[in-house]
Amino acid sequence: MPVTPSAPARILIVRLSALGDLVFCTSLLDGLRRAFPDAHIAWLAQSGFAGVLRDDPRLDELITISKDTLKSPAALWRLRRELRARRFDWVIDAQGLAKSRVLAWLAGGTRRVGFRSKEPLAFLLHEQFDKGGDPADIASEYRYLAERLTGAPAAAPRLPVAAAAAARVAEAMAARRLASGFLALCPFTTRPQKHWPDEHWPALARRLVTTGLGPCVVFGGPADREHAQRLVAQMPAGSLNLAGQTALPDLAAWLSQARAVVGVDTGLTHIGIAVHTPTIALFGSTCPYTQGAESPLRVIYDGLPCAPCKRRPTCNGAFTCMRQLTPERVADAVTDLLGRVR
Structure with a gap:
């Protein structure tokens, strides 16, 4: 040009x-x-x-x-x-x-x-x-x-997976005897009002593994390692804690290997969408996107009268908007989305 x-x-x-x-x-x-x-x-x-x-x-x-x-x-x-x-x-x-x-x-x-x-x-x-x-x-x-x-229409977010990153992730997966098709769980973010209750994650993992999906792999940053380990300890055998063990340049490659991503409003969830992995996104206190993705996406958001509160929650720490997104609802959304993809 x-x-x-x-x-x-x-x-x-x-x-x-x-x-x-x-x-x-x-x-x-x-x-x-x-x-x-x-x-x-x-x-x-x-x-x-x-x-x-x-x-x-x-x-x-x-x-x-x-x-x-x-x-x-x-x-x-x-x-x-x-x-x-x-x-x-x-x-x-x-x-x-x-x-x-x-x-x-x-x-x-x-x-x-x-x-x-x-x-x-x-x-x-x-x-x-x-x-x-x-x-x-x-x-x-x-x-x-x-x-x-x-002057031209723009596309949804997209992250290409570099060959070098894919090779590094393949080696790391082989070392852990982890095959592609795992369920990536992304529980961590910067604000407590965006978190899904801790007890919901193991309950979700148990439901999904019972239906033949899994294993479940928890992703997060270095500061999330101990928190992630507490969650994984309550999940079915074979669940894996990778919090703090995945370099930023390799995150797209990791999440491209997942069968599905389940996460809150956090960067890892958005990466799952950007690499076209089927994604379930849990929203409560922040404004959700509900359309426009180029990958299979299901957003679960109840839109309570107090939502979105963003940085100023009015529920005194109850975080009802996230708590009422039950593991049963999320598990059903995962199986339904994957059924539609198949």
């Missing part, structure tokens, strides 16, 4: 965190790559989350910064020099925070765009776009932004 003013030669996406949001933002990446196949596309992300993008063939460059970069004027000055040397045409703030606007400004660019929000420093951008699209669609705001920038 010849480079014209409407076809940028060099693009930078600024989306620092968190894991699930980086997965969602691949809709923007995919839209840009389809519209501008010859462009150099780079992504600026926080080092603690960037690994999920490391092997993505749609990216030409992954630039990582530490969480503390914004606290150091010297580090910011160095980053400004490094980014401006790359001579980006478009710089896209896909986060909408004051800090991401600062980073977009540091990068320069002849066209700096980003999300409209209540955050300060909007003057650092040349253009702002609403977080549009259909809220029921997964990654709707990133798809909408991609469509506004390219």
Whole structure:
């Protein structure tokens, strides 16, 4: 494609965190790559989350910064020099925070765009776009932004599985005598109101294994290891705790080997969808996406009058919205979804 003013030669996406949001933002990446196949596309992300993008063939460059970069004027000055040397045409703030606007400004660019929000420093951008699209669609705001920038419809989030990652995961599975077709359970997230009750996970595992599905494998981060082990100890024999044992660049490969993913509103659940594994997503306090995925998806959400409470629950810790999603309901959803896939 010849480079014209409407076809940028060099693009930078600024989306620092968190894991699930980086997965969602691949809709923007995919839209840009389809519209501008010859462009150099780079992504600026926080080092603690960037690994999920490391092997993505749609990216030409992954630039990582530490969480503390914004606290150091010297580090910011160095980053400004490094980014401006790359001579980006478009710089896209896909986060909408004051800090991401600062980073977009540091990068320069002849066209700096980003999300409209209540955050300060909007003057650092040349253009702002609403977080549009259909809220029921997964990654709707990133798809909408991609469509506004390219003029073409954008796809759902997608994470390609790199050959090297697939080989590493195959070796790790063989060492554990774990075959493909396991059930991936993703219980952990950052807010207690998004958690499914601990006692529900072993009950779900027992129901699923009884129906001939399994084994169950629990995924999570390093901080979740002990919690995951307590859950696995109550699950049927053969259940496995992999919390803290799966590197970020390998997560897509791991979840692509699962028969199904069951998880709360967390990055691992979104990765399951992005690798097209049948996924059951449990929502209560946050706004659910219920459509727009390119993979088999079932979202379980009751939409109580107090929901979505997001960061301000009013139930005094009862978390009824998640508690009433019983193991029986979730097990039925898993078997029904897998039956439809077959």
